[in-house]
Amino acid sequence: MISSHMSSFAGMPVVPFTPGMTLPDDPSAVAWRLEVEDFEADPAEFAGLVTALRAEVPGDAVRALVIGEWGSAYERAAPVDLLADAAKEWTGLRAVFLADLVSEQCEISWLTHGDLTPLLTAYPELEVLWVRGANELSLDPVRHTGLRELGLQTGGLPGSVTRAVGDCDLPALRRLDLWLGQQNYGGDTTVGDLAPILAGDRLPALRHLAVCNAEYADRVAGAVATAPVVSRLEVLDLSMGVLTDPGAEALLAGQPLTHLRRLDLHHHFLSEETQRRLVAALPGVDVDLGNPQTPSQYSGRVYRFTAVGE
Template sequence: MISSHASSFAGLPVRLFTPGEPLPEDPSAVAWRLEVEEFEAEPEEFADLVATFRTTVPAEAVRAVVVGEWGSAYERALPVELLVDAATEWTGLRAIFLADLVSEQCEISWLTLADITPLLTAYPALETLWVRGGNELMLSPVRHDGLRELRFESGGLPGPLVQAVGESQLPALERLVFWLGRTDYGASTGPEQLAPLLAGGGLPALRHLGLCNSEIANVVARTVADAPVVARLEVLDLSMGVLTDDGLDALLAGQSLTHLRRLDLTHHFLSDEAQQRVVAALPGVDVDLSDARKVEVYSGREYRFTAVGE
């Protein structure tokens, strides 16, 4: 469950754009939040808001944009084209957060996204892109020389999107995070979709990789165990999923992980013995084993849940 909006983004405090309100002394010192108040607002209301923003805030001062409610986000696609249209003006834009909505506005797995390829094409100097939601989210393999951080938060991420990122050329990308999610919320990522990413050919600068919130965390761990990209990482994040002793055994049986600075296994289903074993196997590595979970049993069946679903 997402319960709060981002209060800061890309190192800047987030400020809601309200037509008619005075601008801050330095409008480039904030990340501007664009959203309509009514969750069932008509499409033209958000379009009008963006148009007003473009005529109010000096284009050269737009450094970071956070897109909140755009109206009926549960069924109406995110209007990426409005940001694309502004690209010739917002030449200093370096960070975008798409769909920063909380659960009370729209559950993460109900959010309706769009093809974000035009956004990356329109902003070649973009450095940070965060995206929340997975429905209708698409990406074609691209080359982007500016992107340093890419983050996808979802209760169920489409496998083709994960594969497209792996097939892209992102030479400056240092941080990459996926919340893979659950099949009942649209997740469709498996070893085949992960293969290009884990080969790492298009990600020479990658130092932080998150394959999080996964119902197939054990499969992910086995796939990661001998992945070439791991050798260049400082942080490997397998948190928020349903990792069990079997997955950990596979991970530790693969290549050495002692070069890592941090291994994040937060929200796991590991036994006490397995937790002790991973710490002993990785001296000097910050292994985060917080939020140990217990198996839930209903009608004689065992259930393990990811941190974020609906």
Template sequence: MIHSHASSFAGLPVLPFTPGMTLPEDPSAVAWRLEVENSEAGPKEFTGLVRAMLDEVPHESVRAVVVGEWGEAYDRTLPVDLLVDAARRWPHLRAVFLADLLSEQCEISWLSHDDVTPLLAACPALEVLWIRGADGLELTPVRHTGLRELRIESGGLPGEVVRAVGACDLPQLRRLDLWLGCEDYYGDSTVQDLATILAGSNLPALRHLALCNAENADAVTAAVASAPVVGRLEVLDLSMGVLTDEGGAALLAGQPLTHLRRLDLHHHYLSEETAAAVVAALPGVQVDVSDPQEPEDYDGTIYRYTAVGE
């Protein structure tokens, strides 16, 4: 569950924009948050907010934008076209966070998205793109030479989006975070969908890979254990998922991971013995095996859950 908004983004403190507000002395030193207070607001209210920001905040000072509630986020797609038009007037825009909403505002798997490809096309200098939610999310494979960090948080990430990410040519991307989620929330991605990402041919600069919140964490971990991209990583994050001793054994039997700076496995279903074995095998690596989970037994059926679902 997500219970707090981003207080900082892309290294900048987040400041909500309000029409008529007194601007900070340096408007470029904040990440501007765009959000309508009324969750049932119509599209005109959010459009008016964006237009007011275009009128009142110097265009050249906008470095980062965080989009919060745009009005009935569960039923109305995030207006990417509106942001694309605005972004063309923000020449120094470097970071965008789409849908920084809390669970009480809208469950992550209900957030309604659209095709984000036009945003990438309109912002060749964009360096950071975060997206929360994946319902309706679309991406057409593109070449983008500016992007350094891509993060998609979801309760269930469609396989077609995972494949599209892998098919993108992102020569400067250093960090990739994908929350794969589970099938109950439309997360139908498979290990095969990850093949191009794990090969790493389109991601020569990648140093931080997170394949998180995965219901099929054991299968993902087994694929990662022999993936070519792992050899160039500094951080490998397989946290928040349903990782059991099967996945732990695959990790221990796979390629050496002693070159990593950090291995994140928190929120897992590893036994104490397997967790200890992973830590012992990587003496120079920061290994996080915190937050162990216990399976739940309902009438003889065992259930294990990802950290973020609905």
């Protein structure tokens, strides 16, 4: 569950934009937050907010945007078109976060999006793109030479989106975060869908890979254990999912991981013995084994859950 809004983004403090406000001394040193108060606001209200930002803040000073509630986010697609339309003015825009909404506003699996492709094509120098939610999300494979960081935070990541990411040509991308989520919430990504990403052919600069929040984390770990991309990583993140001892055994039996700076496995279902073996096998690696989970039992059945679902 996501319970708080971001206070910083892209290395800058987040500042809510209000029409007519007194601007900071350096308006390019903040990440501007755009959000309407009414969760069922008319689309014209958010459009007016974008218009005011374009009129009141110098275009080249808009370096980062955080998009909050745009009105009926549970059924109306994020306003990518409004952002794309401003591309000729926002020549300095380098970072965008779509849908920084908390659970009280809208559950992550309900957040509705459309096609992300126009945003990437409109901003060829965009460096950071994070998206929360994946309901109706789509993406066409593109070549983008500017993007350095891409994150998809979801309660269920569609396989079509994962395949599109794998088919993109992203030569500058250093960080990729994929929250796979649960099948009940649209997460039908398979290990096969991840294959092009794990091969790394189109991701020569990748150094931080997160394939996390997965119901089938053991199978992901098995694929990662022999994945070519791993040898060039500094950070490997398989956290937030249903990782059990067989998944950890696959990691231990696979390719060496001692070159990693960090291995993030927090929120896991590993035995204490397996945890000790992981730490012993990876001297010098920051192995995060925090937030261990205990399976739930109900009517004789055992249940394990990802950290983020609904």
